[in-house]
Amino acid sequence: MFLRAIQFTGKRGAAGKGYPFNIPAFRNVETISITRPVTFFIGENGTGKSTLLEAVAALCGFHAGGGSRSHSFSYQATESELKEHIRLSWRPKVTDGFFLRAETFYHFASYIDELAKEEPLILKYYGGRSLHEQSHGEAFFALFQHRFDRRGIYLLDEPEAALSPARQIAFLRLLWQMEQTGNAQFLIATHSPILLAYPGATIYNLDYSPLQSVEYEDTEHYRLTRDFLNNRASFFRHLFEG
Numbered sequence: 001m002f003l004r005a006i007q008f009t010g011k012r013g014a015a016g017k018g019y020p021f022n023i024p025a026f027r028n029v030e031t032i033s034i035t036r037p038v039t040f041f042i043g044e045n046g047t048g049k050s051t052l053l054e055a056v057a058a059l060c061g062f063h064a065g066g067g068s069r070s071h072s073f074s075y076q077a078t079e080s081e082l083k084e085h086i087r088l089s090w091r092p093k094v095t096d097g098f099f100l101r102a103e104t105f106y107h108f109a110s111y112i113d114e115l116a117k118e119e120p121l122i123l124k125y126y127g128g129r130s131l132h133e134q135s136h137g138e139a140f141f142a143l144f145q146h147r148f149d150r151r152g153i154y155l156l157d158e159p160e161a162a163l164s165p166a167r168q169i170a171f172l173r174l175l176w177q178m179e180q181t182g183n184a185q186f187l188i189a190t191h192s193p194i195l196l197a198y199p200g201a202t203i204y205n206l207d208y209s210p211l212q213s214v215e216y217e218d219t220e221h222y223r224l225t226r227d228f229l230n231n232r233a234s235f236f237r238h239l240f241e242g
């Protein structure tokens, strides 16, 4: 455990009412406590998960388009001002880690290819070959397996985006292995009921204003998936015949 809390500073009111200060989940939040090695952020589309992870990544010194401190590639920045209104509380501080953004992964892969032209050995951190020569899911998994072995903080924005259900379950094992080393901490924004099932994680739900921690079995992800799988016919009756 490295990051212990995300603290919202009191100056936000002065910053105006537009994005990102109009996001309901952040209203009246003082501190998001981080007490477990794996913390999930969930919520409907547009509730602020990426905005929060981006701000944390910026304060960690990670490139806004994804990557670590040493990565810098051209990317149309969409960073919000939130980073100027939060503080990270560390014990101990780490500077290494990675910010995975599914949406900019293509640009990241191209950037690594460029670096590999000068320094081919760099590809060992990405499964031994260009990320572009691997499928989207293979490339994600190669990154998890070969690059996430360093002591650090890992910020993952929808890592399930490229992963099959079987790979998501394999990812749970990787998470567990990395947690056992005591060297890795994860903040993960996700919509996946499989990833969210990871035992012992904290889940913050940004559907609430202010955001709240919830139990896995109380999440819509768990309940809706369970009900859908248990009774598809009933869902389809309502969807198609109503």
Ligand SMILES: Nc1ncnc2c1ncn2[C@@H]1O[C@H](COP(=O)(O)OP(=O)(O)OP(=O)(O)O)[C@@H](O)[C@H]1O
Pocket (backbone or CB within 6 Å): 019, 023, 043, 044, 045, 046, 047, 048, 049, 050, 051, 052, 078
């Ligand atoms: N650069 C921006 N300028 C203005 N509004 C923005 C900007 N980026 C995001 N928003 C708005 O802020 C809100 C939160 O967006 P964000 O991308 O953080 O949501 P999210 O929870 O990650 O969503 P999703 O699950 O769809 O990825 C949304 O209403 C979005 O429209």
